[in-house]
Amino acid sequence: MSEKEKETKAEREKDNMAEPISSHKKSQENEIDKLKKEREEYLNGWKRAKADFVNYKKDEYKRLEEIVKYSNEEIIHDLIDVLDSFELALNSLEANTQAEKGMYLIKSKLEDVLKRRGLKKIEVEVGQRFDPNFHEAVRVIEREDDDAGDEETIAEELETGYMLNDKVIRATKVKVYK
Secondary structure (H helix, E strand, C coil), X not given: CCHHXXXXXXXXXXHHHHHHHHHHHHHHHHHHHHHHHHXXXXXXXXXXXXXXXXXXXXXXXXXXXXXXXXXXXXXHHXXXXXXXXXXXXXXXXXXXCXXXXXXXXXXXXXXXXXXXXXXXXXXXXXXXXXXXXXXXXXXXXXXXCCCCCCCCEEEEEEECEEXXXXXXXXXXXXXXXX
């Protein structure tokens, strides 16, 4: 074999070897690209899962706050009945007696405790516009005077209404002008 033939044969062998190396390199690059895409998908999925968990924690915290905020609602509602009883008792007592002063003191302390727990009276005035969100119309009455005035205004408060942390737990019972 001549020197030239040897060189040609060596070049052919080199080219033949380069082809498998080149195709092997391409398959490795394809595999690397595939793995990178898969890694990105997993990473994005984990990020979404983490964000979902953070949102879940926030929602649960808000729900728990609501539970704590209104957990005493039932007992406070029962204590409102006690306040009503105090009011009835005070109305039936003689004025300026020791018993009356003692009852007012106890009622005042009970009101202070309930106020610290978030209880507020719903303020009502005669002539105020009736609002079904805060008032319950027990009776509808005709105006006695000829002065027509506004319809659906409050004529009289019959029972005090209360709110617990901006939630009406007992609407004010009222008489309403027709």
